[in-house]
Amino acid sequence: MDPRDLNSGADLISRFIDFEDYELNNVVFQGLDDFWGPHTVDKFACCYNAKLPRFNSRFFQPGSEAVDAFCQDWRFTNNWLCPPICLIAKVIKYLELCQARETLIVPFMEVIFLLEFLF
Numbered sequence: 161m162d163p164r165d166l167n168s169g170a171d172l173i174s175r176f177i178d179f180e181d182y183e184l185n186n187v188v189f190q191g192l193d194d195f196w197g198p199h200t201v202d203k204f205a206c207c208y209n210a211k212l213p214r215f216n217s218r219f220f221q222p223g224s225e226a227v228d229a230f231c232q233d234w235r236f237t238n239n240w241l242c243p244p245i246c247l248i249a250k251v252i253k254y255l256e257l258c259q260a261r262e263t264l265i266v267p268f269m270e271v272i273f274l275l276e277f278l279f
Contacts, residue, residue: 234260
């Protein structure tokens with residue numbers, strides 16, 4: 161067996177492109193953190209865009225506290241939430257379930273969708 165065949169799973173993950181990977185400017189983050197913080201956990205981050213030392217990631221990342229933010233208890237932290245667009249509705253439902261404290265960042269283009277979802 162060719163050793164490259166044994167590496168097919170890792171190779172597939174390394175080629176994954178996350179088109180919903182966006183982040184907030186550091187200066188804007190700092191202003192929001194000063195106003196509504198201090199935030200303790202960045203729930204939807206990766207090793208290169210985490211705004212806080214404690215962060216959760218979609219896949220294993222160096223320095224990540226946990227994989228899959230929805231498997232974590234959000235109640236006892238002040239959460240920084242900048243989720244992928246496809247997860248915004250799920251995040252809102254999870255916030256209701258946990259009754260967590262958070263700052264939720266939503267791209268402007270999604271505001272109309274959220275208004276329909278919330279009202």
